[in-house]
Structures are given as structure tokens and as C-alpha cells.
Amino acid sequence: xxxxxxxxxxxxxxxxxxxxxxxxxxxxxxxxxxxxxxxxxxxxxxxxxxxxxxxxxxxxxxxxxxxxxxxxxxxxxxxxxxxxxxxxxxxxxxxxxxxxxxxxxxxxxxxxxxxxxxxxxxxxxxxxxxxxxxxxxxxxxxxxxxxxxxxxxxxxxxxxxxxxxxxxxxxxxxxxxxxxxxxxxxxxxxxxxxxxxxxxxxxxxxxxxxxxxxxxxxxxxxxxxxxxxxxxxxxxx
Amino acid sequence: xxxxxxxxxxxxxxxxxxxxxxxxxxxxxxxxxxxxxxxxxxxxxxxxxxxxxxxxxxxxxxxxxxxxxxxxxxxxxxxxxxxxxxxxxxxxxxxxxxxxxxxxxxxxxxxxxxxxxxxxxxxxxxxxxxxxxxxxxxxxxxxxxxxxxxxxxxxxxxxxxxxxxxxxxxxxxxxxxxxxxxxxxxxxxxxxxxxxxxxxxxxxxxxxxxxxxxxxxxxxxxxxxxxxxxxxxxxxxxxxxxxxxxxxxxxxxxxxxxxxxxxxxxxxxxxxxxxxxxxxxxxxxxxxxxxxxxxxxxxxxxxxxxxxxxxxxxxxxxxxxxxxxxxxxxxxxxxxxxxxxxxxxxxxxxxxxxxxxxxxxxxxxxxxxxxxxxxxxxxxxxxxxxxxxxxxxxxxxxxxxxxxxxxxxxxxxxxxxxxxxxxxxxxxxxxxxxxxxxxxxxxxxxxxxxxxxxxxxxxxxxxxxxxxxxxxxxxxxxxxxxxxxxxxxxxxxxxxxxxxxxxxxxxxxxxxxxxxxxxxxxxxxxxxxxxxxxxxxxxxxxxxxxxxxxxxxxxxxxxxxxxxxxxxxxxxxxxxxxxxxxxxxxxxxxxxxxxxxxxxxxxxxxx
Numbered sequence: 001x002x003x004x005x006x007x008x009x010x011x012x013x014x015x016x017x018x019x020x021x022x023x024x025x026x027x028x029x030x031x032x033x034x035x036x037x038x039x040x041x042x043x044x045x046x047x048x049x050x051x052x053x054x055x056x057x058x059x060x061x062x063x064x065x066x067x068x069x070x071x072x073x074x075x076x077x078x079x080x081x082x083x084x085x086x087x088x089x090x091x092x093x094x095x096x097x098x099x100x101x102x103x104x105x106x107x108x109x110x111x112x113x114x115x116x117x118x119x120x121x122x123x124x125x126x127x128x129x130x131x132x133x134x135x136x137x138x139x140x141x142x143x144x145x146x147x148x149x150x151x152x153x154x155x156x157x158x159x160x161x162x163x164x165x166x167x168x169x170x171x172x173x174x175x176x177x178x179x180x181x182x183x184x185x186x187x188x189x190x191x192x193x194x195x196x197x198x199x200x201x202x203x204x205x206x207x208x209x210x211x212x213x214x215x216x217x218x219x220x221x222x223x224x225x226x227x228x229x230x231x232x233x234x235x236x237x
Numbered sequence: 238x239x240x241x242x243x244x245x246x247x248x249x250x251x252x253x254x255x256x257x258x259x260x261x262x263x264x265x266x267x268x269x270x271x272x273x274x275x276x277x278x279x280x281x282x283x284x285x286x287x288x289x290x291x292x293x294x295x296x297x298x299x300x301x302x303x304x305x306x307x308x309x310x311x312x313x314x315x316x317x318x319x320x321x322x323x324x325x326x327x328x329x330x331x332x333x334x335x336x337x338x339x340x341x342x343x344x345x346x347x348x349x350x351x352x353x354x355x356x357x358x359x360x361x362x363x364x365x366x367x368x369x370x371x372x373x374x375x376x377x378x379x380x381x382x383x384x385x386x387x388x389x390x391x392x393x394x395x396x397x398x399x400x401x402x403x404x405x406x407x408x409x410x411x412x413x414x415x416x417x418x419x420x421x422x423x424x425x426x427x428x429x430x431x432x433x434x435x436x437x438x439x440x441x442x443x444x445x446x447x448x449x450x451x452x453x454x455x456x457x458x459x460x461x462x463x464x465x466x467x468x469x470x471x472x473x474x475x476x477x478x479x480x481x482x483x484x485x486x487x488x489x490x491x492x493x494x495x496x497x498x499x500x501x502x503x504x505x506x507x508x509x510x511x512x513x514x515x516x517x518x519x520x521x522x523x524x525x526x527x528x529x530x531x532x533x534x535x536x537x538x539x540x541x542x543x544x545x546x547x548x549x550x551x552x553x554x555x556x557x558x559x560x561x562x563x564x565x566x567x568x569x570x571x572x573x574x575x576x577x578x579x580x581x582x583x584x585x586x587x588x589x590x591x592x593x594x595x596x597x598x599x600x601x602x603x604x605x606x607x608x609x610x611x612x613x614x615x616x617x618x619x620x621x622x623x624x625x626x627x628x629x630x631x632x633x634x635x636x637x638x639x640x641x642x643x644x645x646x647x648x649x650x651x652x653x654x655x656x657x658x659x660x661x662x663x664x665x666x667x668x669x670x671x672x673x674x675x676x677x678x679x680x681x682x683x684x685x686x687x688x689x690x691x692x693x694x695x696x697x698x699x700x701x702x703x704x705x706x707x708x709x710x711x712x713x714x715x716x717x718x719x720x721x722x723x724x725x726x727x728x729x730x731x732x733x734x735x736x737x738x739x740x741x742x743x744x745x746x747x748x749x750x751x752x753x754x755x756x757x758x759x760x761x762x763x764x765x766x767x768x769x770x771x772x773x774x775x776x777x778x779x780x781x782x783x784x785x786x787x788x789x790x791x792x793x794x795x796x797x798x799x800x801x802x803x804x805x806x807x808x809x810x811x812x813x814x815x816x817x818x819x820x821x822x823x824x825x826x827x828x829x830x831x832x833x834x835x836x837x838x839x840x841x842x843x844x
Binding site: 082092093 | 342344345346347430435456458540563564612613614615616617618645670672674729730754755
């Protein structure tokens with residue numbers, strides 16, 4: 001799923017983990033609420049449209065429902081991924097995914113020096129007396145990261161980010177109100193040394209390019225916004 | 238009454254056999270049933286297997302009663318097959334409980350979360366009825382922290398907790414168990430989802446010597462306090478089995494091994510060093526630590542493996558009976574020198590990264606192999622597939638004592654499967670997963686019917702079968718006809734028509750558990766099993782061709798079978814689903830003594 005199209009015109013974003021992704025149908029309720037340690041690997045087609053205010057609804061988003069069976073007895077196309085096939089438990093799949101992102105591909109990854117290929121980044125929060133470290137490969141989504149950061153720095157919540165914790169960059173007024181608030185906003189230093197707002201790129205891209213995290217007051221992060229917007233647009237052209 | 242006559246006859250026989258004195262005469266003759274109870278109790282204590290006990294309990298009311306008094310271990314294969322109240326009414330002296338919850342296909346996201354299988358009502362009922370309870374094993378149950386807390390305070394003599402594929406709890410629940418269960422011998426968390434509540438649960442074990450014999454927490458995805466773990470190991474002289482998680486480094490593992498050379502089973506954490514290769518620093522002598530563990534027979538773990546450290550296990554290889562490499566991406570070159578020493582291996586799990594070449598090495602060395610599981614490193618349909626029929630055939634030729642196999646691959650041939658059926662007559666479990674759906678024999682292009690047919694024909698002891706690849710109804714005809722001992726059958730993306738299902742249901746006399754997904758079996762097939770469902774533990778059919786009407790018919794005809802229907806989406810979603818409102822996405826039905834459950838969530842319809 002790496003390098004999926006991010007087509008500004010279509011305003012669609014695809015998220016997924018490298019290798020082994022599946023089109024998982026979101027089961028009945030919002031699966032993000034579970035007390036599960038691992039969220040299911042998701043291949044989402046998020047629609048971020050300029051005019052719509054509502055947040056993305058996970059239940060509607062997923063595609064490839066295998067209901068074709070009832071209407072069409074012919075076999076499904078070979079390449080379409082199916083829920084729960086091959087029958088490998090999530091636990092094992094998660095272990096393998098961890099291995100792939102932090103294992104043999106070490107050589108090509110920039111994180112090789114960090115011991116074991118983990119994506120360890122320092123996290124600082126303005127006003128907090130100490131730094132923490134997080135291993136980004138431990139998380140599967142912005143939501144996971146947000147939950148973890150919230151635990152570490154209890155006054156921090158990644159508020160108005162919408163589903164999956166991604167910033168709705170297309171909604172300028174929403175973005176501005178976020179940055180004008182006294183709420184904390186996470187920013188990160190990317191490969192190029194630029195400070196960006198967390199949530200602007202798909203998760204896996206973020207993991208690859210994030211060098212450092214800084215949780216700052218929204219009002220301070222305003223300075224990042226124009227640059228972030230610029231870079232965001234550049235990435236998409 | 239005829240029954241009493243029989244009983245007194247039996248009593249006489251038993252008394253004579255056991256040389257028991259006849260009861261002394263007194264003013265009122267002793268009630269025969271009390272005598273019988275005493276006698277039977279002494280006899281039934283020798284019966285331990287479930288089957289024997291179930292048979293005994295059917296003899297008569299008295300026998301049923303006495304058997305119930307003397308059954309200390311209860312196994313419940315489906316937590317919804319009876320209510321907790323019924324359990325506590327019938328069995329009064331239970332010391333050990335094994336409960337299974339969700340059906341296996343729930344592991345593959347085919348069941349919505351919050352479906353059920355809560356441990357809560359069970360722990361509540363047993364807390365009242367069996368304060369002497371010592372052992373609880375749960376598989377695929379939803380266990381909350383509160384449940385664990387209640388367990389920890391309700392059973393002062395509690396000794397063993399095993400949670401397999403469970404979820405719903407976190408490290409805080411584990412901490413309570415560690416702290417309050419002072420007699421704890423076994424705490425095994427296996428392939429369960431354990432939320433990280435950031436609680437240092439290892440430190441919650443009480444001070445002083447513990448009774449711990451087994452501690453497994455390899456599935457706990459959070460760092461642990463190593464100093465506390467080391468201290469715990471030091472004061473647990475009975476510890477035989479230790480499975481750490483990946484947050485325990487190799488250096489730390491070394492420390493633990495030095496502290497506990499009496500270990501028989503070790504699950505390593507991360508099998509790689511955090512050393513930056515700094516020159517002056519000495520690395521611990523890992524091989525010598527392994528050498529010192531003379532009793533080590535079982536090794537697992539090997540997360541985040543750095544190949545250069547693997548030879549450290551060589552000193553113990555010759556003693557190993559069980560080796561689990563299934564979380565380690567090991568290439569054949571790294572693997573072969575290691576396995577060459579493992580002559581005594583009986584259970585071997587690995588990833589397909591060892592390739593057919595690695596399997597060949599296993600076949601040449603591991604003549605005692607009983608169980609083999611090969612998992613895919615890349616579990617997708619389009620992956621490379623480093624193992625094939627060649628590996629399977631090699632194993633069959635080298636490991637003649639094989640009893641159980643689980644094999645994931647991308648391509649397979651009927652020839653290889655047939656070879657296994659002929660070379661391994663002891664097979665009781667044959668699970669082959671050809672990952673590409675509907676994939677035929679990759680050499681001949683024919684369906685895999687012949688291969689699986691050979692398995693059921695030649696492996697006369699087969700009790701569990703999982704099929705895959707391109708299969709026609711003919712394959713099911715063979716399975717139905719020859720699968721005389723099969724108790725569990727798994728089918729996915731197979732068959733042509735209702736006949737396939739009919740063959741199974743009209744054959745396979747011992748079938749107890751049937752799980753089917755994405756196969757063209759419909760109402761006709763389903764109805765053909767009407768005479769069987771009372772005698773089966775459960776039937777699962779998802780993404781087949783079932784209609785509500787047929788499912789409802791089953792429910793009405795068989796009142797002791799609970800019929801659940803659900804989909805994987807909310808039912809009150811789209812209007813255009815009306816056409817398919819009759820379609821049953823998932824059918825899960827099971828026999829139950831106590832009728833439909835009361836805790837079914839909204840999306841489940843009990844017909």
C-alpha cells in the first residue's frame with residue numbers, strides 16, 4: 001500500500017500498513033472502542049471533501065463486501081482480499097507486521113541505528129519537565145499514538161482531529177480554530193528538518209519521516225500551519 | 238423395580254471385588270443408595286477421562302449423582318451449551334473448570350466484537366458454589382479486569398489460571414491475580430489481547446517464596462519491570478516454565494537463565510542484542526547459559542531474531558522435544574545447522590521462511606516428529622510461497638510418526654498430499670491451507686479432490702480435517718464416506734453445490750464441529766443435516782447461501798439447538814438491503830440445555 005495515490009482532485013486518502021494489508025469490513029459497531037490491544041489492519045478509503053463538515057464514518061467507508069456470492073455463484077476475482085483469509089490469527093499477523101517493519105528491512109531503513117530497527121522518537125511537551133520516548137512502530141494509527149500520548153502526558157488530548165486522528169487540512173477554518181485554541185497540538189520534525197503538524201500525511205508515511213515529536217500549544221503551532229499547508233499541497237501534486 | 242435390582246446386583250459385585258465388608262446390621266437397614274454412593278465414589282475416583290465419566294453418568298440416576306459428586310474437572314466445550322446455574326447444580330465439588338467461548342472462526346474477524354462469551358456469569362456462579370476452586374482455563378472468552386479481580390478474591394486456594402486467545406482485560410487485572418492468589422502455581426497468558434494499563438504487574442507478586450511453576454506472558458505487549466521479574470524468578474524455586482515477552486532482551490534473558498537453570502520450558506523475548514557493537518563491552522556467554530539449563534526441553538519465542546545469536550541454543554538442541562520458531566523469520570541457511578542437532582523434537586512450529594529446503598532438513602533429522610505447524614511469513618494470497626508439496630512430501634517420507642500437521646502454502650499437488658496419506662498412517666489432524674482461494678493442483682491443474690480423498694481413505698485415525706484449494710463436491714463425497722472418525726471439519730471456498738454439504742452431513746458419523754465459510758452450500762444442504770444437529774457441538778456457516786427461512790425451520794424443528802444468525806454489518810443500515818433481508822450472512826448454531834442465551838447483542842438474531 002505504500003505510495004498509494006493521494007489525488008487532490010479525488011480527495012481520497014488511502015491508509016494501510018506495508019505488506020499484508022486486507023480489506024477488513026468494519027464489524028457492526030465502531031471497532032475503535034474495543035479494549036483490544038490490536039486494531040484490525042485496515043485499508044480505508046477516506047473521503048475528505050471540502051464542503052462536508054461531518055467526520056468520516058468508518059462503517060460506510062469500507063469497500064469490497066463479499067455479498068457477490070448470493071447473486072453471482074461464480075468465483076470471486078482472485079486478487080480481491082477477503083476478510084480473515086488466509087486464516088491466520090490477528091495476534092500472529094501483528095507479530096509478523098512488527099517484524100517486517102523492524103526486522104530484515106533494517107538495512108534500507110533509516111532507523112537502523114536505533115537498535116532493532118524500532119522507530120524511536122523523543123517526545124517533548126511544552127511545560128512538561130521530562131522527555132519521553134515512543135517507538136512509532138508500536139502503533140498502527142494516529143488514534144493509537146494519540147491514546148498513548150494522552151496516557152503519557154495526561155493533559156494532552158488530540159482533540160478535533162476527526163476519525164483516525166488526521167487533520168482536515170482542506171477545512172481551513174476548522175484548522176485555524178484548532179490552532180487558535182489553547183489546546184495542545186502535536187507537531188513533528190520530519191526528515192527534512194521541517195516542523196509539521198501531526199496528521200497531515202498517511203500514518204505509514206508519518207512513521208517513516210518523523211524524527212521527533214513536540215507537543216505544543218495550539219497558538220504556538222500557528223506558525224507551522226502555512227508551511228504545513230504548503231508542503232501538504234506539494235506532496236499531492 | 239428393575240433398576241433397583243440391577244443396582245443391588247452391581248453393589249454386590251463391587252463389594253465382592255473390592256472386598257468391602259457388608260454393612261453391619263442395625264435396627265434400621267442402611268439405605269442402599271448411601272452404600273452405593275460410598276462404593277461408587279471409591280471406584281469412580283479412578284475414572285478421569287470425560288468420555289468415561291459421561292458414560293458412567295448415564296447408567297442410572299444414582300450413578301449419575303455419584304459421578305457428579307466425584308467429578309472434579311469439568312470441561313465445557315461451548316459456554317452457551319448450558320447455564321452456570323446448571324453447572325453448579327449438577328456438579329458440587331468442582332476444582333477445575335475449562336470453558337470455551339467463541340467458535341474458532343471468530344479468530345479471523347468473521348464474528349463481530351461484543352458477540353458474547355463473557356466469563357462474568359461463570360465467575361460469579363462458581364465463586365458462590367466452589368470456593369475451593371483451584372484451576373480455571375478459558376479459551377476465546379471475554380474476560381474483564383473485574384472478572385479477574387473477583388476470581389482472585391473468591392478462591393483462596395486458587396492455583397492455575399490459563400487464558401488462551403482471550404480478551405477484555407489488561408495488566409491491571411493480571412496484577413490483581415498476581416497479588417491476591419497466594420497459592421498460584423500457573424499463570425499462563427497465551428495469545429490473548431492484554432491491554433497495557435501501565436501497571437507494573439510483575440511487582441505485584443507478593444514477597445517471599447512463591448509456588449510458581451509456570452509463568453507465560455509472551456503475548457503481553459507492554460514493557461515489564463525486569464528487576465522485579467528477576468527477583469520473582471529468584472524466589473520461585475519451583476519455576477519450570479517461563480515465557481517472556483519481546484520486551485525482555487537477550488542480556489536480560491541471560492540473567493534469568495542463570496538464575497533459573499532448572500527451567501524445562503523457556504520462551505525467549507527478543508533474541509537480539511541491544512549492543513551497538515561497542516568494542517570494549519563483553520557480551521554474555523549465551524551458549525553457556527543454555528548449556529547450564531540441563532532440563533530444558535521446550536524452546537519458543539525468538540522474537541526479533543538476529544541470526545548470529547541463534548547458535549547459542551545448540552547446547553540444548555539434542556534435548557529439545559518442542560521447538561517453536563514461528564515468530565522468527567529464519568532462512569534455510571541459518572536454520573539447517575540448528576535443526577541438525579534436534580533429533581528428539583516432537584513438536585515443531587516454524588515460518589515458511591525455512592523453505593522446502595528447511596523442511597527437508599527436518600525430515601532428515603527429526604524422526605520423532607509428531608506435530609508440525611508451518612505458518613506463512615507473509616499471510617496474503619499473492620505472496621511468494623517458499624514452501625510447497627516438495628516440503629510436504631519430504632516431511633512425510635522422513636517423519637513417519639507424524640500425527641498432526643498444519644501447513645500453509647501457496648501451491649500444492651495431489652501427489653504430495655497423497656504421499657503424506659500413505660507415509661503417515663498415524664495422522665489424526667490434517668490441516669492444509671492453500672492460501673490462494675480455489676487453487677488447483679499446480680502441476681496438473683486438477684482439483685485437489687484426489688489428495689484429500691487419499692487422506693480420508695488412508696489415515697484411518699483422522700479426527701480433524703481442514704481442506705482448501707479447488708475442491709468439487711466429489712471431495713466431500715469422499716470425506717463423508719471415509720471420514721469415519723472425523724470430529725472437526727473446516728471448509729473454506731470449496732465445493733460446487735448443496736450436494737457437498739449433504740455428503741458431509743449424511744456421512745462423517747462422528748462429526749461434532751463443522752465450520753464452513755464462503756462455500757456454495759444452501760438451504761437444501763442445511764436441511765439435510767436435521768437429524769444430526771442435536772448430536773453436534775456446533776455448526777458455523779458464513780457467506781454461504783442460506784436463507785432465514787431454512788434457519789428458522791431448524792430452530793423450530795430442533796428446540797434444543799440454538800440458531801443464531803448475524804451479519805458483519807449493522808442490519809438497520811441501508812434500505813437497498815431489503816432484497817437480501819432473507820439472506821443469512823452468518824449462521825452459528827449449537828446445542829444447548831438451557832435454551833437461547835439472554836446476553837445476545839442486538840446484531841444477533843436468535844431464530
